[in-house]
Amino acid sequence: EDQVTQSPEALRLQEGESSSLNCSYTVSGLRGLFWYRQDPGKGPEFLFTLYSAGEEKEKERLKATLTKKESFLHITAPKPEDSATYLCAVQAVGNAGKSTFGDGTTLTVKP
Amino acid sequence: NAGVTQTPKFQVLKTGQSMTLQCAQDMNHNSMYWYRQDPGMGLRLIYYSASEGTTDKGEVPNGYNVSRLNKREFSLRLESAAPSQTSVYFCASSEPAGDGQPQHFGDGTRLSIL
Numbered sequence: 001e002d003q004v005t006q007s008p009e010a011l012r013l014q015e016g017e018s019s020s021l022n023c024s025y026t027v028s029g030l031r032g033l034f035w036y037r038q039d040p041g042k043g044p045e046f047l048f049t050l051y052s053a054g055e056e057k058e059k060e061r062l063k064a065t066l067t068k069k070e071s072f073l074h075i076t077a078p079k080p081e082d083s084a085t086y087l088c089a090v091q092a093v094g095n096a097g098k099s100t101f102g103d104g105t106t107l108t109v110k111p
Numbered sequence: 112n113a114g115v116t117q118t119p120k121f122q123v124l125k126t127g128q129s130m131t132l133q134c135a136q137d138m139n140h141n142s143m144y145w146y147r148q149d150p151g152m153g154l155r156l157i158y159y160s161a162s163e164g165t166t167d168k169g170e171v172p173n174g175y176n177v178s179r180l181n182k183r184e185f186s187l188r189l190e191s192a193a194p195s196q197t198s199v200y201f202c203a204s205s206e207p208a209g210d211g212q213p214q215h216f217g218d219g220t221r222l223s224i225l
Contacts, residue, residue: 004153032211043115043201043216044154051211087153091211096161097142098169099214101153 002027002092006102013078013109021073021105023088031091033071034099035064038085047086078109113137117202117217124192124224132187132220134202142205143185144169144214145177147198154201160185162207192224 005024013019025033032051036044048057050066057064061082063074073086085106089099118133136143141162146154156169158177166177174196176188185204189196200220206212 009151032213034213036213036216041218043203043218044214046213046215049211049213089154096159096167097205097207097210097212098144098156098159099154101155103151103153 002090002095002100004088004090004100004102006086006088006105008105009103010106011108013075013107015079015109015111016077018074018076018078020075021086021107023071023073023102024069025071025088025090026069027090027092027100029093031093031095033066034089034091035071035073036087036089038087038104044087075107078107080109080111083107083109115202115204115215115217117200117220119220120218121221122223124189124222126192126194126224128192129188129190130192131189132200132202132222133184134186134217135184136202136204136215137183138204138215139182140204140215141182141207143179144203144205145175145185145187146201146203147171147196148201148219149198157187157200189222194224196222197224198222 035047038044048064085104089101144159145157160179203214203216205214
């Protein structure tokens with residue numbers, strides 16, 4: 001059974017204070033690992049897809065990395081508008097595109 | 112560009128009532144999904160449709176039924192609502208299933224069962 005564990009559950013940062021969110025996973029053959037951002041009252045919004053260990057993707061202040069067991073979402077010099085819940089999900093090979101989601105990390109950035 | 116549209120946005124039901132949640136996507140995606148999200152938890156898959164004309168159970172299908180009406184539309188039905196079905200329901204769509212493509216989500220239906 002595919003599993004995704006995200007830590008910490010909640011993270012409070014001061015504006016400009018860089019940090020990382022963790023996503024540990026077990027999957028029987030990784031087809032892709034996804035990061036999403038979810039704002040209150042909204043659906044998840046796609047950020048990144050990572051396909052193989054060693055891959056990295058960047059977008060503005062966010063950088064996602066992938067190893068064989070975990071992924072990190074690095075946030076550099078965050079701003080209050082980066083406050084949101086960040087969800088990690090995995091798709092396994094041969095699983096018809098179904099994704100298994102973690103419970104998310106709620107990030108709050110104080111000005 | 113609307114993406115994934117869900118209706119209604121909010122609904123309150125009494126125990127035992129039935130209702131259908133509607134979802135439509137305009138991205139010409141083959142695969143569609145229904146999830147529920149409970150407070151502090153991630154998304155749990157209820158049903159999915161890999162392509163028009165096919166549907167399959169996900170992790171938590173009990174108490175729900177689905178219909179893939181055409182390529183654009185995928186509806187979720189609660190036949191006899193129970194308080195345990197109080198949740199936020201999200202519909203999503205993606206490019207062909209199994210291709211490692213991300214899912215695109217609607218903004219959800221907030222459902223309360225009294």
